Structure formats: C-alpha cells, structure tokens
Amino acid sequence: MTRNSELAEHTTFIEPAIYQQTYAVVVRRDKEDHPQTWDDLTMLRGVAPRGLTFGEDFNQFANNNLQVMRTTRPRQGLKMLEVGRVDYAIYPDIQGDLFVSLLGLEGKFEKTPIDIATFNLYAGVSNALDCDIPLEAISSTIQALIKSGEAATIFNDSLYKWMGYSLDQKGMTYSPIE
Secondary structure, eight states: OBOOHHHHTTEEEEEEEEEEEEEEEEEETTSSSOOOSTGGGTTSEEEEETTOOOOHHHHHHHHHHOEEEEESSHHHHHHHHHHTSSSEEEEEHHHHHHHHHHTTOTTTEEEOSOOOOEEEEEEEEETTOOSOOOHHHHHHHHHHHHHHTHHHHHHHHHHHHHTTOOGGGGTOOOOOOO
C-alpha cells in the first residue's frame, strides 16, 4: 500500500518500502514522434485503468489538459492502443510489462521517457489489532528479501495471481514461492 495521511491514522507502515512503483507511458512502436513530456500528451488520446491514481501533480495536469479514458479491465487499454483507438496508455510499470507479455504484444509497444509518478509501496499493519506484532523482525525480513532480490520475485508472482493469470498460460511452469 502507498503511505498517505489518511491511512497513517489507522496503519503502522513497516520500513523499508517493499517496492517502488513507477508509471509508464506506453506508445505504439510503429508511430513516429513519440511524446517526450507531459505537454506532448495534450493533443493525444490516452487510456489508463479505472481507479489508478497518478499522484497529485499529474492528476491535476491530466484533469486540466488531457483526454484520458478509463477502462474497467486493465488489458483493455493495451488492446485499444494496439488497434489505434488511443495514442498512449498509462500503466504501473510492472503491470504494463506483464500484460504486454501475457497478451503476446512484445515488440509492438515502447515506453516513453515521461515520468508520471513514483510511489513507495509498504506492508502495513492495522493499528486496531489487539496483539503484539514483531515489527522489527518483519522489517529485517523485508530488508533481507530486498537485498537478495527475492522481494521483486514475490511481488511479481503476487501480481500475476492478482491479475487472475498464471504463468502456465504462456507455457511456463508456475510455482509460487513458499
């Protein structure tokens, strides 16, 4: 989860962040003049998953200047980009990569250098729990997982599960981390 003042009232966030989420602006590789800045997006049509927040600065810019359609299914936006109904798609970096792979669209899109937003994602524990939580031990475990690279693997595998896919749909063996 991302850390914000509303959640902080009811949640203890465990340091360090488990993952840093960035957002990518994806365009079709076969188009010329790929956008390079926020302003370059103003004359183009975009798509993003419904409920995705881009951070305060880009949200304000998008609300005032951009035509961004919202889709209920994240893969729908990439399909819209593939057939040319939109000029760009905005996705969390890792989610977009997974969808491109799962949909067999490798080589059709490329990421632009446009920086939308970056968020740290944390594990959190409800302050309403009536028990002792070993926060220091959890923090040490997270640090070890990050250092070994295993945290990224766990995050990636969990994202596949969340998206309702399994790696065996692409002819790979899937075995969740124990």
